[in-house]
Amino acid sequence: MATNTPLLKVNQVGIRFGGLKAVAGLNMELYKGDLVGLIGPNGAGKTTFFNLLTGVYVPTKGSISLNGERLNNVPPYKINRKGISRTFQNIRLFRELSVLDNVKVAYHSLAKHGFISSILRLPSHFSGEKEMEEKAMECLKVFNLDLYKDEKAKNLPYGQQRRLEIARALAANPKLLLLDEPAAGMNPLETQELMNLISLIREKFGLTVLLIEHDMPLVMGVCERIYVLDHGQLIAQGTPEDIRNNPKVIEAYLGEEVSSC
Known part of the structure; x- marks a missing residue:
């Protein structure tokens, strides 16, 4: 479903909180219709990255563009109108x-x-x-x-x-839908239904979807590409098969769990 021009382009994006690099030099390209996962251990910088994409935080370095339009310093409500919507780890209804x-x-x-x-x-x-x-x-x-x-x-x-x-x-x-741990707290049946739903809405509405998730069967089962963060840095990207067999990812995050995905 991808086109040659990225919908979202993230170029060398980073942010510091005092002396802490929460995200460092991150590159990412998402294309129309992509369904992509973002994984990593707790504290890896995943939600911070979502906050950068939605204007909650302003990058200390690098650039974020949607459809070629730079989003740095654009307030969250304007970013939402330009086509990025999100959910949150903790439900906010x-x-x-x-x-x-x-x-x-x-x-x-x-x-x-x-x-x-x-x-x-x-x-x-x-x-x-x-x-x-x-x-x-x-x-x-x-x-x-x-x-x-x-x-x-x-x-x-x-x-x-x-x-x-x-x-x-x-x-x-939205053009780009950001889902922050959508399966958190769900039982296996609800998680399976969610997998089906994510695929359905991507197809039905022509969306690009980026999701953060710790449920590895969900990520491996629904995502076409996966990015892996560790301590704010991108350590791997590729297909679920690439990620499943990547030594750096296994060491930093998946461990023995990878064999069951």
Whole structure:
């Protein structure tokens, strides 16, 4: 599914916190339709890297580009509008809002009607709200969450909360979807369903997906390429087979677990 021009280009990106190099000289290219994994031991810099991609942190060196447009120093809300959405290690839903409203929140960032039309209750406000609700319901159906549209997010089982967070990220109409440990806390059945879901939404919406995950069967089963970080540095990249047999990766991270993947 890849094209010759990278959707995301990361060139020698690094960031320091005091004297600590959290990420050092990282290069990465993602192409439209890629499904790529980012793995490494705890503290390797994976979530820090996601924070760099989404503008939470500004790189101390290097550059990040989306569709050829430099993202350094661009604030997170603008990066989201340009086409990067993410989920988080710890689920961040609006717990007291309904399932439907959690997804509609993402559509509001793309709303065509403005603040004035909402205050004055103009026809454009109502037509815009109706359109957002219809789109939100379509999104919920993809994740089999439409039957729970009126339920408070906090009342959903854990696995469904994970799915709702992905649905909300998808509702922002991203080009690149970042998933930070989406299988964390899931049982084996939920993890298998998640693998199928990630592949489905990549195909259905033409997305590029980059995921951080510690569940090796999931990573090896769903990702086409994998990058491996250790102490903020890229130590390997390649196909799941390449990574499975890479001595540096086995020593730094996979260990004996690699034989079961």
